[in-house]
């Protein structure tokens with residue numbers, strides 16, 4: 001049940017709901033003052049008036065600050081507006097409801113009486129949700145190790161591979177790339193250009209050839225050339241395309257067979273602009289490829305990528321890396337705290 | 346959590362409320378809460394949802410809903426009408442200039458599908474008798490130019506490029522000269538993906554707009570986009586005043602609420618939708634279907650159309666003939682199976698049917714795994730075995746089982762079923778086939794249904 005956003009103004013059982021609401025009202029220390037009620041309404045009025053006037057160009061942080069300032073009491077409206085912020089960041093209705101419920105509990109537990117604390121508690125909750133599954137490192141113990149990169153169309157797989165390869169090479173590793181997208185026009189050449197940028201070899205076949213065969217060859221090459229890390233590109237595919245997912249399953253079968261005992265990472269690339277569909281993407285890609293981590297791209301835009309909070313909670317897969325641009329060095333390790341702060345920017 | 350469908354939820358809400366007697370305004374509020382949820386789950390922007398609900402509620406309160414015997418359906422109807430109205434009319438056409446060449450410019454975020462859509466549009470216009478020219482103005486993304494060149498080759502449309510060292514405005518301007526010289530009556534400009542907050546790149550678009558005055562400026566948007574769609578659409582529209590939108594990747598299972606968001610902030614028509622990676626997968630936009638999709642109400646029409654496009658009529662006739670004369674082979678069967686599966690997971694297809702409650706769906710249990718097995722078994726047969734199953738003896742069965750990762754029993758079962766079906770099929774003469782077809786609808790394949 002949604003408690004705030006979809007709150008029924010008139011409850012079926014008025015007495016009960018009054019009590020429930022009273023419960024959730026946490027009065028501030030300022031209650032000792034003479035006329036707290038009036039202070040509330042005036043603050044609220046002016047606060048929101050100001051907010052309305054400056055809304056367009058403002059980041060969420062400012063809005064939260066305004067919001068917090070404009071309340072001297074932690075009341076329903078505050079929770080409601082925090083909900084709006086989470087929904088707008090693409091956390092989705094369900095996750096938002098859960099988080100806000102937890103926030104209510106935490107506000108009580110902490111006997112938080114200052115509305116400013118609420119924002120801190122909310123951030124804490126979101127960070128915890130991410131940290132619960134966090135694991136920023138890639139398992140690249142063996143020589144060779146293999147990283148498979150998968151995802152739907154256009155999310156940034158090939159670009160992320162270019163960046164990851166560059167990063168690993170910078171750490172002194174010998175890297176090899178496999179052009180496993182044999183479908184999309186120009187995909188092989190695109191990967192080759194990324195390889196050239198960091199002086200890294202690319203194993204490729206012709207456009208239209210069997211992706212499993214390229215990956216197989218690349219694995220053999222990685223072994224014989226004593227490469228530290230092999231990173232394999234794959235064609236973008238929508239998770240609801242059964243035949244394409246089967247094709248990917250086949251590729252992974254070969255990888256598992258040929259790389260037994262070797263370190264394997266399977267990274268799902270998610271586009272930060274994506275809404276609720278990302279959950280479905282992650283679910284199905286996880287079934288087929290047993291993904292070990294997420295790469296969240298395009299965080300340099302205005303989209304918040306809040307969907308990874310839902311994905312982390314539901315599937316227990318950590319976000320490992322984030323993409324923040326189109327250049328070689330626009331890749332960062334995922335840090336829950338920084339990410340959560342940015343949700344409110 | 347599986348989304349149950351708004352219709353079902355509303356029905357539940359109202360059945361609870363109705364026991365109390367006559368519906369009142371608060372009951373409508375409760376129903377609106379469900380609508381709100383559905384829209385947010387579908388990625389419609391938060392503010393857009395708020396406005397929309399306000400409007401719908403106004404219409405619903407004081408309307409006959411309160412007296413209606415089936416208030417759930419009544420509310421659904423109002424919601425759907427309002428949504429369809431917001432989606433606008435079907436406007437799947439390009440504005441051609443009466444002074445050719447007509448200039449079309451694609452714009453959008455990175456990876457939205459611009460280059461692919463350029464190819465699709467070129468193909469479509471060529472089919473309509475135009476002589477399009479594709480123009481490679483993405484000088485930033487690695488291999489973007491050769492991607493467009495390959496796409497151009499695939500649809501047999503010339504591509505104009507000047508490499509990646511010239512400025513996009515220069516390339517675009519030169520392309521017009523080239524088109525005039527070569528008799529190309531439509532110029533389709535592919536641009537680089539850009540963030541709506543990247544002022545340098547947004548200015549680059551503005552420059553092309555101001556100097557060349559494209560007749561069609563189309564925003565290409567990924568249908569999976571979430572809450573941010575409003576910001577993207579707003580910025581692009583403010584910078585170059587778009588003429589319309591192309592919504593891509595609708596062949597996925599996203600609910601596509603972004604469609605509503607962009608309509609609300611730009612008021613520009615959605616002209617086409619991308620329905621796949623192949624270059625003929627561009628379709629007209631249907632507001633009513635999009636409305637049902639966003640509401641999670643199933644989409645009968647799309648399903649029927651999908652079935653029709655997947656089934657090549659001529660092939661179906663051939664198949665029928667083969668069945669009748671008992672020449673139907675595993676080869677044919679595999680083809681048929683693949684055709685059906687191309688339409689997407691069977692379960693998904695059934696989900697597209699409106700009015701099928703999710704509970705019943707679960708019992709139906711179409712076994713995709715079983716279909717995988719069947720496909721694997723046939724794929725493990727040699728050509729000879731597929732066309733002449735009678736040669737499949739014991740050792741061959743063993744080999745097939747091993748090759749397909751199934752058991753000999755599974756192989757036996759399939760071959761037996763196949764032979765039986767083939768015999769049965771033979772009994773239907775022409776008219777019998779027709780009847781069978783009517784009964785089984787489009788899915789008249791052996792072992793199925």
Ligand SMILES: Nc1nc2c(ncn2[C@@H]2O[C@H](COP(=O)(O)OP(=O)(O)O)[C@@H](O)[C@H]2O)c(=O)[nH]1
Pocket residue numbers: 151152153154155156157158159160236269297298299300301322323324325326330455456486538540
């Ligand atoms: N702004 C931005 N663009 C990105 C990022 N990652 C990838 N892209 C762009 O997104 C588009 C699609 O990327 P690509 O790697 O080809 O995606 P793929 O189809 O998944 O391989 C390209 O234009 C990339 O330059 C990122 O982190 N930020």
Ligand SMILES: Nc1nc2c(ncn2[C@@H]2O[C@H](COP(=O)(O)OP(=O)(O)O)[C@@H](O)[C@H]2O)c(=O)[nH]1
Pocket residue numbers: 153154184236238453454455456457458459460461462538565593594595596597618619620621622626
């Ligand atoms: N499934 C599907 N994929 C699409 C569709 N349109 C484009 N794509 C894919 O999306 C990815 C990005 O497309 P592209 O044209 O390179 O995007 P651009 O960066 O905007 O030029 C490619 O993998 C395309 O094949 C569509 O309608 N459906």
Ligand SMILES: [Mg+2]
Pocket residue numbers: 157158159181187233234235236
């Ligand atoms: Mg790629």
Ligand SMILES: [Mg+2]
Pocket residue numbers: 459460461483486489535536537538
């Ligand atoms: Mg492009």
